[in-house]
Amino acid sequence: MEQTAKRKTFAGFARGDSHILRLLAIAILIFIAFSFLLPGKFFTIRNMQSMAVQFPEFGILAFAILITMLTGGIDLSIVGTANLSAIFAALILTRLGGDGAPASPAVVALAILAAPVVGSLCGLLNGLLVARVGITPILATLGTGSLFTGLSYVITGGPAITTTQLAFIGNGSVLGIPIPVIVFAALVVFFSVTLNRTAYGFNVYMLGTNATAARFSGINTTRVLLRTYWLAGLVASIAGVIFLARANSAKPDYGASFVLLTVLIAILGGVSYTGGSGSVSGLVLAVLCLQFLSTGLNMLMLELSGSSAAIFFRQFAWGALLLLVMALNYYSQKRRERNRAPSQEATPAA
Amino acid sequence: MNRLLRSNEVLVAVTIVGLCLIVGISNPVFFTVGNIFDLMRSSIVMGIFAMGVLIVIVSGGIDVSFTAIAVFALYSTVRLLNAYAPEAPFWLAFVIAGAIGFGLGMINAFFIARFNLPTLIVTLGTMSMFHGFLLFAIGNTIVRDLPPSLTAFSRATLVQVQMERGVANLHPAIFFTAVIAVLVWLLMDFTMLGRGVYALGGARDAAERAGFNIRRIQYFIYGLVGLLSGFGGMIYGSLNRQANPQDIVGSELNVIAAVVLGGASLTGGRGTVIGSLLGVALVVIANNSLILIGVPSVWQRVVIGLIILVGTGVPAIQERRARRRTGGSASGPTQPLQAAPAAD
Amino acid sequence: MSDEIIRLTGIYKSFAGVRALIDVDLTIERSRIHCLVGENGCGKSTLIKIISGVYTRDAGRVVINGKEFDELHPITSIREGIQVIYQDFSLFPNLTVAENIALNEQLAEGRRLVNWREVRRIAQEALARIEVDIPLNARVEDVSVANKQLIAIAKALRQNAQLIIMDEPTSALTEREVRALFSVIRRLQQTGIAFLFVSHKLNEVLEISETIAVMRNGRIVSVGDRSEYDTERLTFEMTGQKIAERNYEFTPDVGAPALxxxxxxxxxxxxxxxxxxxxxxxxxxxxxxxxxxxxxxxxxxxxxxxxxxxxxxxxxxxxxxxxxxxxxxxxxxxxxxxxxxxxxxxxxxxxxxxxxxxxxxxxxxxxxxxxxxxxxxxxxxxxxxxxxxxxxxxxxxxxxxxxxxxxxxxxxxxxxxxxxxxxxxxxxxxxxxxxxxxxxxxxxxxxxxxxxxxxxxxxxxxxxxxxxxxxxxxxxxxxxxxxxxxxxxxxxxxxxx
Missing domain, CATH: 3.40.50.300 (P-loop containing nucleotide triphosphate hydrolases)
Structure with a gap:
């Protein structure tokens, strides 16, 4: 009893653990299905490795959507932030790193540190606009997204900045685990602990549930929001470093589809778009589901049509999947509500 | 409040005049007929899109898929006509594009009305769906040969003015935008359906209780936005004399910015046709005048971003101040007894 | 007989096996102010939703204006002159006072176009009928709660209300506004309109009502003329127990500073x-x-x-x-x-x-x-x-x-x-x-x-x-x-x- 009570209040939160279990089943199902549909292709060590370096890119960004959505907001500027951070890092590497020859560790370190500084500044600007100025998060981050992307264009003049200096992150591994995966795993631990075992995390959920009550309960809502958007910016800049490390270039319009993808991940992972509920475990499972789907669908489309248009099919599939998941959530919630008495007023007082 | 709204429109108008003066003084080219015609030409498509976005925002929603609908309608109509009816008159192209747009809009409406889902997330999803489908199933190469009737339409002129170098043309499609704006104004202010959109955006539950059919209104709204987007896309393609499946998508922010600047509120229930048109004018002028005052065009996105942030930030700060003076958000307006009837 | 607007007999309603209404009888007469009192969760709201057609009853008879209804839809209920004013008043904050009053009526008439002069005329007439003066062009979000209440009443009257049901009508009003509201209600009562107040503010219930019905645990436990009740009896009927409170006495500690x-x-x-x-x-x-x-x-x-x-x-x-x-x-x-x-x-x-x-x-x-x-x-x-x-x-x-x-x-x-x-x-x-x-x-x-x-x-x-x-x-x-x-x-x- 004690155990289950605790699990309910903390790990699964409002949606309950059934959602997580269902997601786990879906992930396994997708995995098995593609293994059978694509014999000798999907369930191979090479494919596992290739998937492992792909998902951290958007998986990391998804944390930025998770925490902002938990507060009842959203950060639509994450891709802009990531690219701007990557461009700053790339600039440092190309300007200070010399051409061709490996840059000194100091320059590499400086570049890797510059990204989070830029990301933090971007995030803090969002936080100020949302928390202090009071602009709706959708509009504020649409505006800053345009601003950050615009600045990227202004800095680069349009084309990508190429540098292979961070390839050791993009291609490297520790004990056989790709570095991007390690970064993702570190963020999983960080956000699990932050959201479940700190006062800040607690306050994020409370603020997302009812901002007015949060203010009246003495939660410093300005500070919580500032910190949330700052964290989102920081996370986005980490994703930016991974972009740069994997693609060996930084450009203003990289990963434009990631906004949709990360929103999809959050919704699939059970994060409520009105705020206040959602968990890291759901998010991780959703990331895995999407990576399996993405790779599997790509392989399948290539096998079936062989045309390059297959990459566009994914774009279609993500949109369709987002709508499908929300429609399914609608029905499952309907069913839950039907199983309960319609309202508290309707039942006689205890 | 009415006065406040009106003053918002006045504010935008004053900003436009100020901007024009600044740009005009630093570069006299701004006030030439050629430039003004250019600005009007740039406003044609955006103005049509803005009317759709206005209706959605007044109803309390937001639509980011209209650009995908527009390019979908444009591209598939052109491909369709080129394949089966290259000699079709230009109005047929508009009918087809409008119909396609309407159909896609109904898909938005279905998810929003049937499942009661947040409009931002639904339209993010459909945007990706529509655009993805267009690119993988219909085509992903630019079509440069439009049906002859459309090419002819693109060359039409309403007013022609002889300039020092060449001629300045005003395209008759500006009429199209004007007519749509007037129709939308009549719809919103003088029909029950339009009032229903305001009612829905103002208080959904109350609208339901009053007997408005919310779902039907939503189908109407998103269907109409689809239709307008289809028209807008078609005009865009005609004016540019090509159908590029990668065009238009990505410009939704400019239109939303224009409508919000024009006084529409994302919380719904507020917004006017005049305001939105002024917003469009402001965004178009700001965007097109950068080069005239010597700012490279790469700054365009930065400027749009700043316009949005300033345009939404200033009213947000004002509201926040006012709230803190009257004490919290929840205690509501406190002006008791003013018009209450005399007791006893 | 013609004095009855509504006669409910033997109404039952359950939700997922939980009984919300049990054998409820209720009669509402024209030109009379009725009160329905009871603690939260006693079934008051469910009963109102049965009357307004929002919920369908499991069993029982509903007779409105002499006609028996096997099934009662919200539209039918409104057509029979029953208007419910909920606590949120169902008004549109972004629209003007005039439009709020006239909108429902125009909608019910199946109009497609808005005649703004007509809207003003309707609103003016409606406010004149309850003898209050609220600026027609003000947005509803800018008027006081008391005025919102009055706008809601004016709106209900325009739809030929015979019976106006008010859910906790005084909860956001000051004493003085309550008095003003009561005087409007009494005036309207003279013109043949019936009221059903749903409330738990006992002193107000006793002040305004002529007939009182008390609910407890899904049943009507007591019905009668106002004169049969006082605070003590109402409290007893609502809770099923007697409660007496004592004053709080305080003896200051002279030496200590004020907190x-x-x-x-x-x-x-x-x-x-x-x-x-x-x-x-x-x-x-x-x-x-x-x-x-x-x-x-x-x-x-x-x-x-x-x-x-x-x-x-x-x-x-x-x-x-x-x-x-x-x-x-x-x-x-x-x-x-x-x-x-x-x-x-x-x-x-x-x-x-x-x-x-x-x-x-x-x-x-x-x-x-x-x-x-x-x-x-x-x-x-x-x-x-x-x-x-x-x-x-x-x-x-x-x-x-x-x-x-x-x-x-x-x-x-x-x-x-x-x-x-x-x-x-x-x-x-x-x-x-x-x-x-x-x-x-x-x-x-x-x-x-x-x-x-x-x-x-x-x-x-x-x-x-x-x-x-x-x-x-x-x-x-x-x-x-x-x-x-x-x-x-x-x-x-x-x-x-």
Whole structure:
């Protein structure tokens, strides 16, 4: 009893653990299905490795959507932030790193540190606009997204900045685990602990549930929001470093589809778009589901049509999947509500 | 409040005049007929899109898929006509594009009305769906040969003015935008359906209780936005004399910015046709005048971003101040007894 | 016979096996003011929704205007002249007063176009009929709550209302506005319109109604003429038990400094030169009409309202309160006016609602939140405040009004405030819980806390406070001592001036 009570209040939160279990089943199902549909292709060590370096890119960004959505907001500027951070890092590497020859560790370190500084500044600007100025998060981050992307264009003049200096992150591994995966795993631990075992995390959920009550309960809502958007910016800049490390270039319009993808991940992972509920475990499972789907669908489309248009099919599939998941959530919630008495007023007082 | 709204429109108008003066003084080219015609030409498509976005925002929603609908309608109509009816008159192209747009809009409406889902997330999803489908199933190469009737339409002129170098043309499609704006104004202010959109955006539950059919209104709204987007896309393609499946998508922010600047509120229930048109004018002028005052065009996105942030930030700060003076958000307006009837 | 608008016989309704209405009979007559009273959850709302056609009954007969209805749809109910005014008034804040009044009518007539001149004419006529004057071009969001109520009535009348059902019509009104509302209602009654009030404010029920029906646990337990009831009998019928309250007596500790002292507080037009003192063990009442500054005073002391000038002292030390955090740091807690939007996190668990103030202190090893400590604290407060719930992990929305208020109280008590401000502590709370909450407030004072109770519930003020401050237009105009003042006197003072 004690155990289950605790699990309910903390790990699964409002949606309950059934959602997580269902997601786990879906992930396994997708995995098995593609293994059978694509014999000798999907369930191979090479494919596992290739998937492992792909998902951290958007998986990391998804944390930025998770925490902002938990507060009842959203950060639509994450891709802009990531690219701007990557461009700053790339600039440092190309300007200070010399051409061709490996840059000194100091320059590499400086570049890797510059990204989070830029990301933090971007995030803090969002936080100020949302928390202090009071602009709706959708509009504020649409505006800053345009601003950050615009600045990227202004800095680069349009084309990508190429540098292979961070390839050791993009291609490297520790004990056989790709570095991007390690970064993702570190963020999983960080956000699990932050959201479940700190006062800040607690306050994020409370603020997302009812901002007015949060203010009246003495939660410093300005500070919580500032910190949330700052964290989102920081996370986005980490994703930016991974972009740069994997693609060996930084450009203003990289990963434009990631906004949709990360929103999809959050919704699939059970994060409520009105705020206040959602968990890291759901998010991780959703990331895995999407990576399996993405790779599997790509392989399948290539096998079936062989045309390059297959990459566009994914774009279609993500949109369709987002709508499908929300429609399914609608029905499952309907069913839950039907199983309960319609309202508290309707039942006689205890 | 009415006065406040009106003053918002006045504010935008004053900003436009100020901007024009600044740009005009630093570069006299701004006030030439050629430039003004250019600005009007740039406003044609955006103005049509803005009317759709206005209706959605007044109803309390937001639509980011209209650009995908527009390019979908444009591209598939052109491909369709080129394949089966290259000699079709230009109005047929508009009918087809409008119909396609309407159909896609109904898909938005279905998810929003049937499942009661947040409009931002639904339209993010459909945007990706529509655009993805267009690119993988219909085509992903630019079509440069439009049906002859459309090419002819693109060359039409309403007013022609002889300039020092060449001629300045005003395209008759500006009429199209004007007519749509007037129709939308009549719809919103003088029909029950339009009032229903305001009612829905103002208080959904109350609208339901009053007997408005919310779902039907939503189908109407998103269907109409689809239709307008289809028209807008078609005009865009005609004016540019090509159908590029990668065009238009990505410009939704400019239109939303224009409508919000024009006084529409994302919380719904507020917004006017005049305001939105002024917003469009402001965004178009700001965007097109950068080069005239010597700012490279790469700054365009930065400027749009700043316009949005300033345009939404200033009213947000004002509201926040006012709230803190009257004490919290929840205690509501406190002006008791003013018009209450005399007791006893 | 023709005097009856509605006759309900043997109505039953269950939800998922839970019986909400059991064998309910109710008759509503023309030109008569009826009241339906009962504690929260007794089935009042369900009954109204049966009458308005929102819910379908499981069994029973419904006869409206002499016609029997096997199935009653909302549209039919409206056509038969039944209008329900809900607590939110169903108005559109973004539209003008005129349009709000005329919209439903135009919609019902199946119009497609709006004739603005007609809209104005309709609105003018409607307001003239209830003899009130509200600017037609004002947006509804800018008018007072009382005027919204009147607009809703005007709107209902335009739709040929024969019976107007009002759900808790006075809960957001001041005494004076209530009087004004009552006089409108009495005038309309003369023209043949029937009213059904749904309320739990007993003194108002007794003042306005002619026929009273009391509900308890899904049944109508008592129906009769107004003259058959008094507060005591109503309380008994509603709760099934007798409750008697005693006054709160306070003997000041002369040597100790005041816990809270306010001197010359000014905030715009809301507060003017307000000075007051709260000592340990005191329960100071603050009353006044809505807009008199009573809520603004609380917000100013809690750091949510910008103050122009004035000094606040906590235990003789001058303090500045510019934010909620400042207020809390000085030991001030605030149980807000609107429990559902300001007090509670409805979707979150009861437990999380209780610990929200103290989660920062529930740290274990490495500074992380200690879940066991948290559970223990929740259990402690659920127990000591007797919050009735099967499981504190259930969302707070599953609780009844009284228990919800206890959760809000627990939230504050867990953080040990020295001064607690309660704004409308028992609004929307049933009689039984109300009494227990009053006892709880007195006990807290007895333990040395200083309490400031803001209320316009006169019996509540007289029974729980040892001093009452009367606010008028932002000024404290009088200090009233309960033992020397009776309810009528206080009521008169509240509305005068």
């Amino acid at each position: 809270l002292r306010v001197e010359g507080l000014n905030a715009g037009a809301a507060l003017r030169d307000v000075s007051l003192e709260v000592r340990a063990g005191e329960i100071v009442g603050v009353t006044g009409l809505l807009g008199s500054g009573r809520t603004e005073l609380a917000l100013a002391l809690f750091g949510l309202l910008t103050v122009d000038s004035g000094d606040i002292y906590v235990e003789n030390k001058p303090v500045r309160i510019r934010s909620v955090q400042d207020a809390i740091a000085h030991g001030i807690g605030y149980v807000p006016e609107d429990r559902l939007t300001e007090g509670l996190f409805l979707e979150q668990s009861i437990g999380r609602n209780v610990v929200v103030r103290t989660v920062e202190r529930l740290r274990g090893a490495l500074g992380f939140t200690d879940l066991q400590k948290m559970d223990a604290q929740v259990k402690e407060w659920v127990g000591s405040l007797r919050i009735k719930t099967g499981n504190p992990d259930l969302p707070a929305k599953t609780l009844s009004g009284g228990n919800q208020q206890r959760v809000v109280l627990a939230k504050w008590l867990a953080s040990n405030p020295r001064i607690l401000i309660l704004n409308g502590p028992t609004v929307g709370v049933d009689v039984g819980s109300k009494n227990e909450l009053h006892e709880m407030i007195k006990r807290l004072a007895g333990e040395g806390m200083g309490l400031l109770v803001i209320s316009d519930d006169i019996p509540e003020l007289l029974q729980t406070c040892n001093r009452i401050l009367l606010l008028r237009h932002g000024r404290i105009v009088e200090e009233i001592m309960p033992p020397q003042t009776d309810a009528n006197e206080l009521a008169a003072k509240l509305v005068e001036g």
